Amino acid sequence: MLLNKESSGSRWRTRPDGEGKVSGKLQYLTDMRAEEMLIGRVLRSQQAHARILSVRIEKAREVPGVHAVITHEDVPGLNGFGIALPHQPVFCSERVRYTGDAIAAVAAETDEIAEYALSLIEVDYELLPLLENPEEAMKSDAVLLHAEGNVLHHTEYRKGEPEAEFKDCCHIVEETYYTPRQMHTYMETEGGLFIPEDNGRLTVYSATQHGLMDRMQLSRILAIPQEDIRVISSPIGGSFGGKDELNVQPYGALLAMLTLRPVRLHNSRAESVRAGLKRHPMKITMKTGCDHEGIIRAHQVRIISDTGAYATLGAEVLNFATEHVMGPYIIDHVDVEGFAVYTNNGVSGEFRGFGGNQAIFALEGQIDRLAERLQIDPWEMRRRNLRKYGDLGPLGQEIAQTDGAYQVWEALADSPLMTEGAYTDKDSGFVEPWIVTGTGAAIAMHGAGLGYGIPDPAGGRLSLTLEGKIEAVFGYEEFGQGLIATMEQMLIEQFGLAAEDISIVIGDTDVVPDSGSSTASRSTSMMWMALKRLRPDFASRVLQAAATIKPELEDYEMKLGPGGIWKEDGGLLLTYKDLAERISEPIVCNTKFTYPTTPFKRVGAHFLYTYSAIAVRVEVNLLTGRVRVLDQYHTVAAGPVANPQGYLGQIEGGSSMAVGFTLSEDAVMSGGSYVTKNLDTYLVPTIADMNGSIQVQPIEDLPDHDTYGPRGIGEVGSVNLAPAVASAIFQAVGKRVTKLPIDPEWLQSTPFIPQKAVNIHAER
Numbered sequence: 001m002l003l004n005k006e007s008s009g010s011r012w013r014t015r016p017d018g019e020g021k022v023s024g025k026l027q028y029l030t031d032m033r034a035e036e037m038l039i040g041r042v043l044r045s046q047q048a049h050a051r052i053l054s055v056r057i058e059k060a061r062e063v064p065g066v067h068a069v070i071t072h073e074d075v076p077g078l079n080g081f082g083i084a085l086p087h088q089p090v091f092c093s094e095r096v097r098y099t100g101d102a103i104a105a106v107a108a109e110t111d112e113i114a115e116y117a118l119s120l121i122e123v124d125y126e127l128l129p130l131l132e133n134p135e136e137a138m139k140s141d142a143v144l145l146h147a148e149g150n151v152l153h154h155t156e157y158r159k160g161e162p163e164a165e166f167k168d169c170c171h172i173v174e175e176t177y178y179t180p181r182q183m184h185t186y187m188e189t190e191g192g193l194f195i196p197e198d199n200g201r202l203t204v205y206s207a208t209q210h211g212l213m214d215r216m217q218l219s220r221i222l223a224i225p226q227e228d229i230r231v232i233s234s235p236i237g238g239s240f241g242g243k244d245e246l247n248v249q250p251y252g253a254l255l256a257m258l259t260l261r262p263v264r265l266h267n268s269r270a271e272s273v274r275a276g277l278k279r280h281p282m283k284i285t286m287k288t289g290c291d292h293e294g295i296i297r298a299h300q301v302r303i304i305s306d307t308g309a310y311a312t313l314g315a316e317v318l319n320f321a322t323e324h325v326m327g328p329y330i331i332d333h334v335d336v337e338g339f340a341v342y343t344n345n346g347v348s349g350e351f352r353g354f355g356g357n358q359a360i361f362a363l364e365g366q367i368d369r370l371a372e373r374l375q376i377d378p379w380e381m382r383r384r385n386l387r388k389y390g391d392l393g394p395l396g397q398e399i400a401q402t403d404g405a406y407q408v409w410e411a412l413a414d415s416p417l418m419t420e421g422a423y424t425d426k427d428s429g430f431v432e433p434w435i436v437t438g439t440g441a442a443i444a445m446h447g448a449g450l451g452y453g454i455p456d457p458a459g460g461r462l463s464l465t466l467e468g469k470i471e472a473v474f475g476y477e478e479f480g481q482g483l484i485a486t487m488e489q490m491l492i493e494q495f496g497l498a499a500e501d502i503s504i505v506i507g508d509t510d511v512v513p514d515s516g517s518s519t520a521s522r523s524t525s526m527m528w529m530a531l532k533r534l535r536p537d538f539a540s541r542v543l544q545a546a547a548t549i550k551p552e553l554e555d556y557e558m559k560l561g562p563g564g565i566w567k568e569d570g571g572l573l574l575t576y577k578d579l580a581e582r583i584s585e586p587i588v589c590n591t592k593f594t595y596p597t598t599p600f601k602r603v604g605a606h607f608l609y610t611y612s613a614i615a616v617r618v619e620v621n622l623l624t625g626r627v628r629v630l631d632q633y634h635t636v637a638a639g640p641v642a643n644p645q646g647y648l649g650q651i652e653g654g655s656s657m658a659v660g661f662t663l664s665e666d667a668v669m670s671g672g673s674y675v676t677k678n679l680d681t682y683l684v685p686t687i688a689d690m691n692g693s694i695q696v697q698p699i700e701d702l703p704d705h706d707t708y709g710p711r712g713i714g715e716v717g718s719v720n721l722a723p724a725v726a727s728a729i730f731q732a733v734g735k736r737v738t739k740l741p742i743d744p745e746w747l748q749s750t751p752f753i754p755q756k757a758v759n760i761h762a763e764r
Contacts, residue, residue, distance in 0.1 A: 196257055234479070308342070662721060
């Protein structure tokens with residue numbers, strides 16, 4: 001099966017939420033309104049690093065139409081939040097550490113009044129030394145941003161004797177790679193509606209990737225029981241990791257509970273830029289050596305990650321990058337060290353790929369450079385070092401065994417982009433000597449789930465309701481990834497149902513079980529495993545209920561089917577609606593389990609991996625220095641395809657995000673403030689940048705003993721495009737990329753040279 005824009009078939013269905021989205025009828029959480037609603041606004045720091053001397057809010061409180069002005073003194077519980085380390089202040093009281101830090105918030109009757117009230121709040125600062133560079137922040141004489149020091153997290157992984165092994169290497173390449181501070185740039189910026197209920201409870205309509213985690217954090221801040229908070233968290237207009245952490249929720253919740261009025265709070269794009277999470281900028285230095293046969297003998301890595309002012313999941317991102325700088329390769333002698341460092345820059349956090357994008361860009365660059373030294377085909381260089389069935393994982397851990405690495409390598413080797421090699425100017429239709437093209441490829445393995453030692457619950461519930469619907473209830477969120485469509489497809493295929501039989505409930509903490517977070521490429525796998533566990537018990541209880549109500553059905557071999565209970569050999573016996581009308585209470589089945597993890601005791605080590613390889617053809621304009629991705633071919637080994645349309649959409653969406661990461665996106669900071677404050681200067685790819693062909697070849701084979709089903713593909717489409725583009729640029733112009741996004745001025749300096757028609761497939 002090959003997936004592309006022209007793909008079709010019986011398994012391609014219209015998404016349940018598709019019509020509402022394309023018509024604009026679907027209401028996001030930030031579109032919601034309520035009677036007597038107030039508008040919330042947050043005052044954020046004017047300084048990136050300073051001591052707060054005083055905050056004067058009296059003038060703002062006196063403005064007609066202002067119902068509340070709050071500071072840290074109005075937080076009844078914990079004045080802090082953070083999934084892993086709750087040390088980011090809800091409101092700063094003594095010190096600000098970046099320009100997104102909140103100092104006060106207001107609730108007023110209109111936007112204009114709220115903004116005016118903010119302008120009247122007076123804050124006196126005493127400036128403190130600014131730390132913009134993580135390496136400067138690591139120095140012994142640097143000012144401390146946190147009492148525990150400026151290094152949030154330090155990682156190490158070592159095996160063998162790399163220093164000794166380097167002495168015997170035939171070729172050694174040393175390079176430093178730099179990756180950008182990328183924005184999530186979701187369509188719906190952070191926001192929501194916060195409604196205090198008559199019974200003293202609080203209902204929160206706000207985007208998140210884990211409603212139960214938000215509820216827990218808000219309960220600590222508000223100092224009320226979790227059961228008194230209801231979080232409704234779908235549908236969401238994009239997240240990509242950026243809404244995994246709390247953002248506006250503390251302010252909306254506090255204002256609503258104080259005023260006893262609904263409060264709507266919605267970040268502008270500029271506010272989202274200023275206070276929202278970004279991808280961690282990283283500096284990755286690598287030294288890699290191989291022997292005469294191209295076998296990698298030694299690999300040394302140093303990672304420095306700018307986590308910004310607060311932790312969020314900076315430590316976990318560094319753990320992931322540390323694991324993935326070895327990639328899908330077997331290397332006997334390894335020395336990896338990483339540092340996640342606090343600075344006065346914007347907060348970096350969870351982002352699609354979770355540190356894998358940065359690690360794989362650097363690692364694959366090393367492979368290309370070694371292949372050039374050896375004068376062998378870079379794809380063949382990869383084959384000689386690939387992890388095989390039975391090998392341990394990158395950290396020496398036990399993993400679920402598949403042939404995924406070699407499967408994607410071989411499938412890509414046979415792809416049109418690889419077998420055709422590079423186009424000449426004539427082949428590509430260009431005659432201008434300043435337009436050159438090149439083809440490049442890269443490979444990756446990407447861990448799914450949260451990893452060893454991190455709570456990773458899963459579970460779900462199926463019921464036959466009294467209305468005759470098969471209700472599937474999961475604690476996940478729909479933020480554009482197509483989760484509802486995938487769940488519907490699974491229910492149809494695994495249970496034999498019709499779409500009309502199904503009711504799906506997600507994203508409401510009052511009713512859903514703890515299915516874990518909608519992150520880390522885990523949701524589809526966990527839904528598949530949950531439904532597989534639920535099916536025998538649920539089907540048995542429904543069929544038993546049918547036979548109890550109509551004893552004559554015991555004479556038939558029965559099964560669940562579209563619309564109701566069917567004979568095994570065909571023929572509808574009883575509809576679900578008829579059955580529901582004759583039972584006294586719903587038929588309910590639950591399952592609860594945890595995401596599969598390795599027994600290897602290293603926090604964050606993964607057990608399930610997705611493997612991916614990509615070839616791209618790019619065009620380089622030597623007059624402007626601009627690079628355009630013309631064609632992409634992805635091979636992905638992730639087990640069975642649950643939803644072909646969603647599968648293709650995830651790879652296409654991930655690759656478009658990776659095009660931005662590679663060619664244009666960087667949230668530039670200077671003096672602790674963002675230079676790129678809005679989308680007029682921050683350039684994300686548009687349809688014009690993504691109008692080339694994208695073909696996706698899923699590899700669905702899994703070993704017979706494998707019980708884990710579909711692997712996650714939500715991130716893997718974004719992780720290896722950058723090194724493939726870098727490889728293609730080298731083929732086109734002979735220059736090696738070390739810094740993303742690729743600077744057009746750097747390519748403009750390339751002399752006009754005839755394109756080399758290099759056959760990157762020749763050494764296979």
